[in-house]
Amino acid sequence: MLKITNVETFYGKIQALRGVDIDVNDGEIVSLIGSNGAGKSTLLMTISGVNKARSGNITFNGERIENREPHKIVDLGICQVPEGRRIFSRLTVEENLRLGSFTNEKGKHFETDIKDVYDLFPVLSDRKTQRGGTLSGGEQQMLAIGRALMSKPKVLLLDEPSLGIAPKLVNQIFASIKNINKEKNVTIFLVEQNAKKALELADRAYVLVNGKVTIMGSGQELLKNKDIQAAYLEGGTKN
Amino acid sequence: MEKQDIIKSFKDSLFTGLIALALFGPIVGLRTVSKGEGLFITPQWGIVFLLVGLCILGRFLININSAKRTEFKFLSSFSSKFAHITEDKAKHFAITGILFAVVFPFLPFTDRYFMDVAIMILTYIMLGWGLNIVVGLAGLLDLGYVAFYAVGAYSYALIATTFGWSFWICLPLAGVFAAFFGILLGFPVLRLRGDYLAIVTLGFGEIIRIILINWYEVTNGPDGITGIPRPSFFGLPFKRSPDEGEASFHTFFGLEYSTMHRIIFLYYLILVLALITNYFTLKIRKLPVGRAWEALREDEIACKSLGVNPTNTKLTAFAIGAMFGGFAGSFFATRQAFISPESFTFIESAIIVAIVVLGGMGSQTGVVLASIFLIGITEIFRDLEQFRMIAFGGAMVLIMVFKPKGILANRKPTILMHGDKK
Numbered sequence: 001m002l003k004i005t006n007v008e009t010f011y012g013k014i015q016a017l018r019g020v021d022i023d024v025n026d027g028e029i030v031s032l033i034g035s036n037g038a039g040k041s042t043l044l045m046t047i048s049g050v051n052k053a054r055s056g057n058i059t060f061n062g063e064r065i066e067n068r069e070p071h072k073i074v075d076l077g078i079c080q081v082p083e084g085r086r087i088f089s090r091l092t093v094e095e096n097l098r099l100g101s102f103t104n105e106k107g108k109h110f111e112t113d114i115k116d117v118y119d120l121f122p123v124l125s126d127r128k129t130q131r132g133g134t135l136s137g138g139e140q141q142m143l144a145i146g147r148a149l150m151s152k153p154k155v156l157l158l159d160e161p162s163l164g165i166a167p168k169l170v171n172q173i174f175a176s177i178k179n180i181n182k183e184k185n186v187t188i189f190l191v192e193q194n195a196k197k198a199l200e201l202a203d204r205a206y207v208l209v210n211g212k213v214t215i216m217g218s219g220q221e222l223l224k225n226k227d228i229q230a231a232y233l234e235g236g237t238k239n
Numbered sequence: 240m241e242k243q244d245i246i247k248s249f250k251d252s253l254f255t256g257l258i259a260l261a262l263f264g265p266i267v268g269l270r271t272v273s274k275g276e277g278l279f280i281t282p283q284w285g286i287v288f289l290l291v292g293l294c295i296l297g298r299f300l301i302n303i304n305s306a307k308r309t310e311f312k313f314l315s316s317f318s319s320k321f322a323h324i325t326e327d328k329a330k331h332f333a334i335t336g337i338l339f340a341v342v343f344p345f346l347p348f349t350d351r352y353f354m355d356v357a358i359m360i361l362t363y364i365m366l367g368w369g370l371n372i373v374v375g376l377a378g379l380l381d382l383g384y385v386a387f388y389a390v391g392a393y394s395y396a397l398i399a400t401t402f403g404w405s406f407w408i409c410l411p412l413a414g415v416f417a418a419f420f421g422i423l424l425g426f427p428v429l430r431l432r433g434d435y436l437a438i439v440t441l442g443f444g445e446i447i448r449i450i451l452i453n454w455y456e457v458t459n460g461p462d463g464i465t466g467i468p469r470p471s472f473f474g475l476p477f478k479r480s481p482d483e484g485e486a487s488f489h490t491f492f493g494l495e496y497s498t499m500h501r502i503i504f505l506y507y508l509i510l511v512l513a514l515i516t517n518y519f520t521l522k523i524r525k526l527p528v529g530r531a532w533e534a535l536r537e538d539e540i541a542c543k544s545l546g547v548n549p550t551n552t553k554l555t556a557f558a559i560g561a562m563f564g565g566f567a568g569s570f571f572a573t574r575q576a577f578i579s580p581e582s583f584t585f586i587e588s589a590i591i592v593a594i595v596v597l598g599g600m601g602s603q604t605g606v607v608l609a610s611i612f613l614i615g616i617t618e619i620f621r622d623l624e625q626f627r628m629i630a631f632g633g634a635m636v637l638i639m640v641f642k643p644k645g646i647l648a649n650r651k652p653t654i655l656m657h658g659d660k661k
Contacts, residue, residue, distance in 0.1 A: 050543050074546025086541035088534050099534045102527055103546035151546060 001026040001187055002047070002078070002155055007056035007066070009039075009046045016042040018211035019056065024155065029181050029188040031202035031219065033195040033232055039211040040191040041083050044157050047189075048080045049073045060155075074103050077154035084163065085144040089133030093124055096132050096143055100150025110150075116184075117146035120176055138169030142176070149180065155187045156180065162194045170194070174201055195232035199223045207232075248302030252295045259294035263287045267626070333604055340510055344503045354502045358509055358574065360614045362567055365513035367594040367606035369563030372520055374592065375601035376529065377556035378536025380437045383424070383444025384591050387417040387561040389451060389583035391568025396464040396578055397457070406470035410569045417565020418558040420447075425557035429550055432539075444588050451580040463579025469501065470508065470573050477501035505574050512570060516563045517603055523559075532556050533601075597638045599645025608646045612638075 002024040009017040016039045024030045034040050045051040047058060049070040058066040065073055088096050097117060101110055118125035121142040127135060132143060141161055148156060158177065162170045174197055181188050192198035199205055202219035207228065215222065222228050268287040271278045343349060343357060370384045394416040398409045424443050428436055451458045458464070469477060472488045479496050481487035488504075489496045523529040531552045534542050539549055572578050594613060598605025616634045620627040638646065 048544055050540065069548065070543040071546045071548040074544070079546070080544040082540055082544050086538045086544075088537035088541065090537055091530075091533060095530060095533075099530055099542075099547070100545055102531060147545065 003059045005057050007053045009042055009051050009053050024189050028203045031190045031198040031205040033198050034208035038208045041159055044159050079148040079151045079153035080157040081144045081148045083159035085140045087132040087140050087143050092129050094128040096147050097150050100147035104151050113150050138165045158190045252299040255298035256291050256295040259291045263290045356618050358506050360610050361509040361513050363610040364607055365516050365567045366591045368516040369560050370591050370595050373556050373560035374595050377532040381440045382437050382588050383440040385583045385587040386444040386447035387564030388568040389447055390420045391417045391565030392572040392578050395569035395572045396467045399468050413569040414562045414565045418562040421557040421561025422554055425554040448580050448583050465577050467572050467576045509570055599647040602647040605645055605647035
């Protein structure tokens with residue numbers, strides 16, 4: 001469905017992605033783990049068209065999408081929940097959600113869409129007239145995910161949804177991600193530093209090191225992989 | 240209070256006094272008087288020491304006040320009075336305000352001078368509302384807004400004097416021209432934010448003014464354009480003696496001729512134009528493009544990831560803001576009947592930005608209060624002549640000290656659904 005082939009992205013002279021190849025199939029949850037600075041967020045921004053790929057290509061359902069304008073990529077059905085949530089803090093919860101439906105036929109199905117989001121995250125419904133900035137971190141993350149869902153994406157790109165959130169809420173958010181995948185049939189591409197959670201959730205996973213994919217496999221395989229245990233999971237030792 | 244604190248605040252006040260002396264010394268203390276063969280300097284140290292003394296005393300009182308962590312009785316009541324004006328109450332305020340504005344010309348104490356001041360305040364309110372679209376909603380700090388005011392005024396003046404078209408044809412054309420210049424400014428600054436954007440827009444404002452001064456063939460340079468036609472009351476001119484076979488306003492309605500007719504008409508004209516600006520802003524805020532402006536102000540990356548096209552969004556904000564500036568400019572041109580680049584200096588931009596910021600970014604009612612306050616202050620202190628800018632600056636400082644986020648800082652959410660009233 002989403003196919004990334006040999007993508008290279010630069011910030012000025014600095015190369016952030018050194019030929020990344022990743023496939024995401026319809027209906028899957030695919031996780032990408034890696035340490036700080038590996039290029040995970042850069043990859044998501046490149047898919048979304050915010051960063052431009054210097055070489056390589058990205059196809060979505062067979063259509064080339066690399067270097068298209070970001071808003072056109074959202075139109076195709078790829079929506080990103082950016083790192084750090086980036087909700088509109090001075091707008092209310094409901095206004096935030098309305099902005100999510102910006103490309104979605106100008107909010108034609110707004111009422112039913114927003115009901116779906118409120119069913120998924122009931123706490124947002126209680127807080128709909130509250131300003132985004134007054135929500136807790138976990139609630140903001142729910143809002144960011146809900147906002148992205150308002151655009152009715154086929155693929156949801158999630159950048160570190162566990163960042164800065166209470167562990168209890170992390171479980172809840174990962175459960176809702178699974179729910180979005182299974183119930184709403186949205187393909188998920190998840191970027192995480194919380195490797196254990198990400199691998200447990202994933203059908204398949206990739207490891208990104210210094211702008212290159214080094215290991216790939218099913219989530220369960222990677223959980224058992226000694227190298228990954230040593231580098232990204234607690235309690236592992238390298239041989 | 241500790242003795243130490245008193246000494247500390249005393250020292251601080253003396254330092255304030257030094258700064259005040261440095262400022263007031265040359266500005267107020269040395270007065271130039273022209274006598275026959277040249278300029279002579281007459282010192283007026285008495286006033287200087289009075290002013291410096293006031294500064295020291297004021298600073299000392301503020302220091303003591305902040306050490307006590309309480310506010311002056313009268314100042315706190317002043318500021319809490321404003322704090323109670325939330326946007327909710329502002330609705331009643333707005334309705335009362337509009338009603339007052341409508342009956343204002345017929346109130347017994349209203350004379351020619353009051354009308355002129357009211358027209359000026361309304362012009363600034365309209366400019367403030369226009370700029371509010373760019374600064375308050377879209378969050379793009381534009382320090383060259385006067386450029387669009389100038390473009391509107393000159394387009395109106397040139398079209399009206401060259402082709403002799405009526406006000407009602409020239410007005411929309413001037414708006415279109417200004418909007419075009421808005422887009423022209425918008426393109427190069429698309430990638431700029433904050434301070435950098437402010438600098439470029441500042442430059443743009445100056446470029447327009449300098450073109451107006453130097454492009455003599457078209458704009459008549461510093462001499463300006465004279466004989467700009469006055470607006471007519473839907474075809475009826477405001478003339479004492481209309482041309483043969485033509486009716487004028489007072490003959491048509493069988494009234495005694497009075498110059499006030501034209502003034503009152505101008506007053507209602509700018510009132511209607513300003514209210515249209517306000518109505519438009521309130522409406523567009525609830526449309527996707529208006530929401531996109533506000534979202535863009537909050538976070539550009541989040542906007543991109545949601546499919547908002549920042550280029551179009553910014554350009555529409557610049558264009559629509561500029562258009563209202565252009566309308567206000569046309570009004571200015573037709574009211575004055577004479578325009579020159581003198582009227583479009585940076586200070587005008589600064590005043591309009593000040594109105595928006597002091598009003599509380601994005602608050603429509605705040606703009607009204609700030610316009611009345613700032614323009615009113617300069618009028619009240621008109622007798623102080625050149626010192627009235629000090630009053631103007633002082634007023635700004637006071638607002639920022641007591642209402643750091645503007646007179647009306649609370650922005651009402653644009654969406655309240657399913658009967659949620661709060």
